[in-house]
Amino acid sequence: MxxxxxxxxxxxxxxxxxxxxxxxxxxxxxxxxxxxxxxxLLFDDQVSQAEILWALKSVQNVFSYKNSDDIGKLFRTMFQDSKIAQKFSIQHSKISYVIAHGLWPYFRDLLIKDIKNCEGFVLCFDEQTNNQNNKQLDLYFRYWNHAQANVVVDGILGAFRTDGIDISKLLMLSRDNPNVNKTVDKMINDAMKKKVNAELLNIGTCNLHVIHNGFRAGMDSVTKIKLCLTG
Known part of the structure; x- marks a missing residue:
């Protein structure tokens, strides 16, 4: 039944x-x-949604859990005409449980899925004693997620728009590793083609080293010519 x-x-x-x-x-x-x-959403679900959004904001801005102790009272004072604000209730203990037992499993699954789909990763680990005087082992995964290229490109182009920088004056992108951010390079180049009918200068995947080596080779040649002329 x-x-x-x-x-x-x-x-x-x-x-x-x-x-x-x-x-x-x-x-x-x-x-x-x-x-x-x-x-x-039902009314109670709307209240829960508001509390979850506050928990996410607290994580994003690295707020202390104690900062939430009076936030419900503040919202009720600020938004007296809101029924959701009047029912909003979250303190340091509740927000801790919301993050650790409500939100963390969801984001943990997303992270594991992301790591499984990446081309490779670097594992960093740190064994230390926590605040409870217990030994703990922290694991850190460092990897490049090509899906994040959109975030990088949007950030670059958004900064150009905000500050009024003419993208047509962009000559090339320089980075410290020739094997990463290739997707960003392509997306910026495509954006330039679309917006200003221009392209980035293509002198290799790591233009900083190419130019440096080219300049050094040129200086070596000039030095040799100078020695020949003075010799």
């Missing part, structure tokens, strides 16, 4: 109730709210 009710709940995009056994003698019941993107 319970399975039939769950099936109907799935069809109606309402609720799904699961009973999970935690030990041999105890069990807990969890209700998952299924949200249909074509339907407006």
């Amino acid at each position: 319970k399975n039939t009710n769950n099936l109907n709940a799935l069809k109606n995009n309402s609720q799904l109730t699961l009973s999970i056994s935690t030990t041999s003698s105890t069990s807990s019941t969890h209700t998952i709210q299924l949200v249909d993107s074509n339907k407006p």
